[in-house]
Amino acid sequence: MSEQTWVTDNIPYLEVPTISIDIERRVGEKGVNYLKSKIPLGQHPVKVTERLQFWAHTTPKAIFLAQREDGGDWRTLTYVQAWQKIQGIGQYLLDTVTSKDRPIALLSGNSIEHGLLALAAMHIGIPYAPISPAYSLKSDSFEKLKHCLDVLDPELIFVQDGNAYKKALDGVASNTRNTRLVFVENGMPESDRFEDLLKTKSTPKVAEAYDKIGRETLAKVLFTSGSTGLPKGVMNTHGNLTANWQQITQTFPFVQNGALQLMDWLPWNHTFGSNHNFGLVMYNGGSLYIDEGSPTPTGMLQSIKNLKGFAPTVYFNVPKGFEELLPFLNTDEDLRQTFFSRLKMLFYAGASISQKVWDELDRLSIQTTGKRILISSGFGMTESSPSAMFCTAYDSKAGFLGVPVPGLEMKLVPMGDRWEARFKGPNITPGYWKNEVATANAFDREGFYKTSEALKFIDEGDPNVGMRYDGRIAEDFKLSTGTWVNVGNLRDNIIAQGKGLVKDVVITGHDRDFVGAVLFLNLGYCADFLGGERQTTDSNAAHSLPIRDRVQEMLDTLAQNSTGSSTKVKRALIADFELSPERGEVTEKGSINQYAFLKHRSSLVAKLYGHNLEPGILETNY
Template sequence: ERPIVILSDNSIEHALLGLAAMHVGIPYAPISVAYSLMSSDFGKLRHIMELVTPGLVFAAQGEMFSRAIAASVPPEAEIVLGEPARLFPKATAFADLAAAEPTSEVDAAHARSTPDTIAKFLFTSGSTGMPKGVINTQRMLCSNQAMIAAHLPFLTDEPPVLVDWLPWNHTFGGNHNTGIAIHNGGSLYIDDGKPMPGAIERTVRNLREIAPTIYFNVPRGFEALVPFWRKDLALRENFFSRVKVMFYAGASLSQTIWDEVAELGYETCGESIAMLTGLGSTETAPSAIFTTPQTSRAGAVGVPLRGVELKLAPVGDKLEGRVRGPNITPGYWRDDAVTRQAFDEEGYYCFGDALRFLDEKDESKGFRFDGRIAENFKLATGTWVTVGTLRQAFLAAFAPYAKDVVITGHDRDEVCALVFPDVEACRSLCVGLAAASSVAEILRHEPMRMELSRRLARFAREAKGSSTRVARLILLEEPPSIDANEITDKGSINQRAVLTRRASEVEALYEMPLPLFVIVAKTDDDDEKALIHQERSAARKKKDASPGRAR
């Protein structure tokens, strides 16, 4: 009833406190750093504190987290800091905790732990509201590591070496990766980099120094590393010197990046390195379905791990994957209603992901991802649009200029898109534009928009029907907001939240005549015409743009 909350990022202190808590049966909750350092109102952090009712709150950097602590931590909770903060002179120093001598009470508390003792709460972003606290038990964590070791037996042959940046408030980094190191007696080097400009360089530095035996990342991480691998032979030779498996999760990896990583690996070490993935969630500890080297390819998710039962349930014209097993959560902390909604009548956890057989003639090859059921919608014609598949194809076609995309068209005649641009990539198309130009000026620059218009035309020509043809797009000037729930702290776009918050932009995509900032496909026989394809009345007054509206 009085768990520990950890606000700061991956660190030795974070790991020690979390392991100590689990040793004596005290649940702990590692929280996304973004809720403390990137939020303007601390709304999600306050919600979590009210739900968890912590007895102790830890932050490694006192000054950095002072505002968040002051805004959210209940007065009865003990504050523990790795470094002092002026606002909290009476806070307990982490060094004092580390120096404390254990008593017989520690052994007694440890003896009371059972497989169903709560190990931690991991918070996931709700589709429209506040984060949900997923209960993670010792049974879930331990059984899942046994499943992973059975699927990847080389982990038990020699202690694995990991170089990992993935945050511990997420199940991928905090359960899967740290669990592999602990369960198999391995080493985990905390990578202080991230797959973003200004931070990926630290990851590169770390990978020059430490050669992993198994490497985990998100697709964007592999995309960020490819240019460095391509030009730095010493980096490549160190990285591929002993890595046996590479693994991605969190999103789909494009076949283009997949192939390039495979080619770089083969050129460097003379053998093919397995690239694996799977399907799982915070609710499944996380691994439930895993690919094998023989069946792994872009879009594949694999076969159920030992001990996991999988069933396919018809939902509309799709088959939803549902699982049960010892690695499945008992539910959400203090939220019985959401817990009931997450399971079906037979006790299977509902992923919300649609699956199809990778090979209809050979079921042993496992499954492939077939889209998020909740995201899919029908056009006015009754045609279903599979958003996940279309989104992947769109991003591949518009790389590197589109960072992310939200697909529109529910009950409309056509599919359109709201695009979050990669501003720096778009800037590279703006020849002659001043280096200090604003985002708005970059997104209005005609040569850049012309290139996107051409790509839109090419994408339309390759479409196989109305459900895969994107008619128009808008470049969004304002990035997705974490406070408005448009993006999770791990970088995943919340489609529903974006469509709701940017309803005016959605309407602009379907207005007639079209506003000037809407980009349409530029065809080969239309080169002499203006980039924007519409007619506007000369008397029509230009609409005032809403806050954050694209130009």
């Protein structure tokens, strides 16, 4: 990436309509703050598929979903086709699923068939649960897959590809006795074929089941990533989902009436890809083109191929996705021109983005269009379906989260100089599937969901300016001296000080004498720094003497600017290994699971705290 500093203050923005900010603050006992928008939540449907029916009648030929056929031409599904197909699938489900206490399980990545089955299930009031493909395809023990199936006890399991999931299905055979299987491809004997579901003739029972759905009817179960244990099944009701789609649409009204055109890879077993992106497209009559890529070196090649032929109006991604996209936008003018041609907003979530990546996106937008594009983010979670806050200010910075969405109240409980965020409103989950203990512990006495996430006011005197992220409380720890370490802040400081060198970092030091760090470097940056070509970059570049000197310089600067032991990284190790999805060290969104890493890499961490400085470990003398 270029080290050139771009002055953007006088460059105009491409202006798009966003919600007015008008926040009411109330201060309660013990300094607790309560914030909510004075703008009321607008009317929204009772049932998830009401909007699908609306668009099937209003814009029947508009493309709803599209997916490449074996990497070739796009196969499309219009709104009227989707509406018609879910009637037959719904009838099949009514004929085969007898209990709503046994949600349908989906073993599949993003696909048109996945989307149709999910909508059909919700259309007739039967909950479904998409299970992370990683639990099947990147595991040998299938521990998390078995756990999810045990919790769900599904009568029916949908499988996209029998060949891909054969090993997993064999591994969980004892967990799936008396379970009906539906395959799209490569099915097993005595299983049902998805194409036969589409041939099922609907009866009045489908409409009768639909009519019984209320706001409290369970729509789906989404499993958390299981960062501190086995995944929990978050319940999202019909009312949770439709309320949140309305909250998002009120915040960004430019997505209405088919204006939301997405090329998107984010997985539908996660709330960002599923509830937010897939659901928001359907709610507003837009189009979602399924990107088979991902923010990996190989996956990005597929994403770039797709983006070269499709101009999104909004681009949603996780920070790692934007980091991987930047080199291609920098070097491919045709891609850049297409990408920005009708873009109204860039939106990141799932983790914190670095200011350097933000500035690069700003620069590329100006270079291509002469204007700056709104870069936005917010705060959300599976339990809020997912959106709780949004930042809509044009002059915001990386890490700004904005203010609560209409209809949602935020409670801020003081914790020193920061606040724990808690929420209550129509988009908040009623709890966890078949887990009464976790449900009871998740809410406080006033009924607010406890996030265990810390926020800070950007301006203590004006809540309209919004909040910024201040770390996950559960990740923070004490040194042996009793001094608290704010992991989120320290991580962000290291990445910012690296100026593109550090992609991610694990902070260590629980009950130790000092803070340490395991650094994951940006290999593209290393290659550029060494004057090499990105295509020839390998892990050796990260361990070259010039790069080690650059890391040493960064550690020394951090130490010189530290305010004490909690903000000073004394020792660091440059990672020379890949993170393990099997162990849960890396999420599907590309971010590091700090808890899982520290659990499984204890011997590596111990090297940072040895009496003698081992080879490969850097130490600051400041």
